[in-house]
Amino acid sequence: MGRTFFVGGNWKCNGTTEQVEKIVKTLNDGKITASNVETVVSPPYVFLPTVKASLRPEIQVAAQNCWVKKGGAFTGEVSAEMLANLGVPWVILGHSERRALLGESNEFVGDKVAYALAQGLKVIACVGETLEQREAGSTMEVVSAQTKAIADKITDWTNVVIAYEPVWAIGTGKVATPAQAQEVHANLREWLKTNVSPEVAETTRIIYGGSVTGASANELAAQPDVDGFLVGGASLKPEFIDIINAASVKSA
């Protein structure tokens, strides 16, 4: 195996200067006991440089989005080149909130992933089905189409982490069961094996997101195809440290 466990904290559109300082202090003081884990937190753009400068070196930063191509006359956007210039190593792309609220299509997300990778950024690419889609039995159809739109635009998957985030589990407190997460992760890995390559399937991290807490992390992490988490609400709280430490389950 050898996939390094990956834990991302997506702060979404939250935080004041004071709250951000507090979260950074909690992260810097927290006892990280797991050794086999890559940790990334994603503050809103405006806080990125301060958070990057004040965080302990084991924790990296990610932006929550970036523009689909080279910067220029695109008011309100932030380009991948700017993130690279600031030394921000990661970017989250295709989050369901942006797909749903801002109308980002599969193809648009695929283009963003390709452009960000070409600028040297690493990408956390999000996929996931709505409750209606799950109930209609089309979960795999939806997540494969989202993954295919990315696969169509890139050849090198080294710097890509796939985040499976079922929309019905995001911010609802309704976490997927370990079996539900494992089923989709295994199917996604199989999809990569068939449609990209066995090597990419074996090495690409597939992480789970949706109401992960300190209490649910260990059992989810124990699933063979769950390679980490993308955490929203709980990433603003001290229990994020427990979620990072769930990585120990893999080496236990």
Ligand SMILES: O=C(CO)COP(=O)(O)O
């Ligand atoms: O959307 C998420 C992370 O990107 C998950 O959010 P919650 O952990 O708050 O459900």
